[in-house]
Amino acid sequence: MSAKIVITGASGQVGRFLAGEAVRRGLDVSALTHAQWDITDAKAAERFVTESDLVVNCAAIANVDAAEADPDTAFAVNATGAENVALACARAGASLVHISTDYVFGGQQRRPYDVGDATEPVGEYGRSKLAGEVAVLAAMPGAHIVRTSWVYTGDDGNDFVAGLRRLAATDGTTDAVDDQVGSPTYVNDLADAVFEIGEGRIREPILHVANEGACTRFELAQAVFEELGADPRRIRPVSTAQAGRPAPRPAYSALSMATSVRAGLNPPRPWREALAEALAQPISDRQLPSTP
Ligand SMILES: NC(=O)c1ccc[n+]([C@@H]2O[C@H](COP(=O)([O-])OP(=O)(O)OC[C@H]3O[C@@H](n4cnc5c(N)ncnc54)[C@H](OP(=O)(O)O)[C@@H]3O)[C@@H](O)[C@H]2O)c1
Structure with missing residues (x-):
């Protein structure tokens, strides 16, 4: 492992978890928020990256609807910003691990997408992230792209599972779409893979990291309630059209880790097993490690 791990977008969902994990593992970490390192500033990187560092680029416009509303900013961060980092x-x-997304795929397929499958994003978020992948590998052929999907902490954040966990403790109801299929991924399992890739033994440039299996958002929501002993009938299935979100989303974006496992990553565990573990953890208030 490199001498120091530098994490961009460190106040975001993935960055914050990775930073905490790096500290827990006794690694030297520099966790940099948007305010500390704006990746659209081409010159800023020189202040933060030195030889032998492992940079994990978690900075992104990851809100799908926000990217659709403002594609210029999405491309500035997700494509040009990623290129600046590379x-x-x-x-x-x-070394560089750049985090990317299942939304680079179009959703026409009905088996999990592997690395060699054609990309065909349906919205500005996916298009900007795909442009980022291309730019990163052009700038730095030795970089790793890690595509992940439907990431959750299940903890104190704003992710889908965390929100459902809070709702389960009330008597509220909610809607969840039953016509989008993906691979829910516990951030802990994503972190394990990122640290493994950071060891430098894996050669494959593009890797998929997701828990095994696929479900709809509705099935995921029901599973959260079941794990927590709440009544899953409080989740109402709705179609994507009924949900009325502004940005298009792929109807199917489950990820296969077959190529990643051949390249040396551990086989993923089933999504339901990972979810049960996530929900068995006490809710924490994860603070960012202080960065000089
Ligand atoms: N969450 C998922 O389900 C999921 C699924 C697939 C892939 N991913 C990928 O995982 C990565 C991390 O996503 P996330 O879920 O952690 O998203 P997030 O919670 O929205 O975090 C993104 C972070 O990037 C920061 N950021 C935005 N613009 C920046 C800039 N110009 N310079 C530096 N930092 C900037 C944000 O800071 P501010 O909020 O302060 O602007 C935020 O802290 C992204 O590449 C995303 O595409 C996520």
Whole structure:
């Protein structure tokens, strides 16, 4: 593992968890928020990246509807910003893991997407993230792209599972779409894979990291309630059209880790097993490690 892990977008869902995990594992970590390192600033990277660092780029416009409403900003961060990070890593001789998404796929397929399947994003978020992948590998062919999907902490944040966990403790009801299928991924399992990739033994440039199996958002919501002993009938199935979200989303974006496992990553555990573990954890108030 590199001497120091530098995490961008460190106040976000994935970045914050990775930073905490790095500290828990006794690693030297520099967790940089948007305010500390704006990745759209091409010059800023030089202040933060040095040789032998492992940079994990978690900075992104990851809100799908926000990206659709403002594609210029989405491309500035998700494509040009990612390229800035890669150029800085290449110049410094650092390693880079760049986090990407299942939304680079179009959703026509009905078996989990593997690395070699054609990308065909349906919205500005996926298009900007795909442009970021291309730009990162052009700037730094030795970088790793990690595509993940439907990431949750189930903890104190704003993710889908965390929100359902809060709702389960009330007598409220909610809607969940039953015509979008994906692979829910526990952030803990994503972190394990990112640290493994950071060890530098895996050569494959693009890797998928997701828990095994697929479900609809409705099935995921029901599973959360079942795990917590709440009545799953409080979740109402709705169609994507009924949900009326502004940005299009792929109807199917489950990820296969077959290529990743062949490349040396541990086989993923089933999504339901990971969910049960996540929901068995006490809710924490994860603080960012302080960065000088
Ligand atoms: N969550 C998921 O389900 C999921 C699924 C697939 C892939 N991913 C990928 O995982 C990565 C992390 O996503 P996330 O879920 O952690 O999203 P998030 O919670 O929205 O975090 C993204 C972070 O990036 C920061 N950021 C935005 N613009 C920036 C800029 N110009 N410079 C530096 N930082 C900036 C944000 O800071 P501010 O809020 O302060 O602007 C935020 O802290 C992204 O690449 C995303 O595409 C996530």
